[in-house]
Amino acid sequence: MRQSIALFCEITGKERIEEVVQGDVSRFFDTMRSLPINYRKSPKQKHLPIFYFVEAAKTLPEDQVGLARGTVNRNLDNLSRVVELARARGHKVAAGLNPSALRMKRKKRARADRPPFAFHDLQRLFAHTIWSGCKSVARRNLPGTAVIKDGLYWVPLILAYTGARLEEIAGLLTAEAITEHVIPHLRCERRTQMKQTSTTASPSSS
Structure with missing residues (x-):
């Protein structure tokens, strides 16, 4: 100051x-x-x-x-x-x-200030135990033989290959992975978040 x-x-x-x-x-x-x-x-x-x-x-x-x-x-x-x-x-x-x-x-979004990953950065990232083998679901950072193909496994891979936005890939439905096409692709659709309300029925007096 x-x-x-x-x-x-x-x-x-x-x-x-x-x-x-x-x-x-x-x-x-x-x-x-x-x-x-x-x-x-x-x-x-x-x-x-x-x-x-x-x-x-x-x-x-x-x-x-x-x-x-x-x-x-x-x-x-x-x-x-x-x-x-x-x-x-x-x-x-x-x-x-x-x-x-x-x-x-x-002039740009904050994320535009970040430099893109270099190839050696991606090599280091995907050498992590999430992809090379981890101990268990609860111990993803410890080396082991388990490769758990959940969102933590797939989302970074798809992001690296497509360059899509995180929210687009994380919100994908299984049906939006189009494999029965001459060019397999992903269909990212915009969604409006719907508020879900629940009602609780009062016990019957009878």
Whole structure:
């Protein structure tokens, strides 16, 4: 948090919360998105002013400029905590001061940030005792001779071969595995989850 606030003070020149306005937060955000991704990584650069790096970034390729979304959001969140604390302590904080309003949103879903499995990853995964032989149903992580072909066995295999979504494969019915076709395939259908209600009959008085 101290690093976030120190960076904010350096960029804006503001050191008292009473002086900070939303425009300062906007300047903070824009500057973070204008810095080289590796700024101040070298010991020789530790004491260079921040705007030296902003100028240097103008000569760099686009993919080497701009702090990461997570770093930007963390700095804004830390600034928001200081603002909230200042308000709670009775300091005069500018109306509408809201650093979190500039948080960067994901352009993709969270799972898109994860790199895909490499072939050696899959080899390690499917060398697990679930597929190579386990002790028993209750001891799937211990080596043994039992290969239990249940959902835990089939779902990861089908996911690896098809690239389908987990909920699509986990929800498959047996009838949706189409084998009597020139091209065997799976038919994944969308389902609406139905709420099941049960009624309890009262004992007869007779």
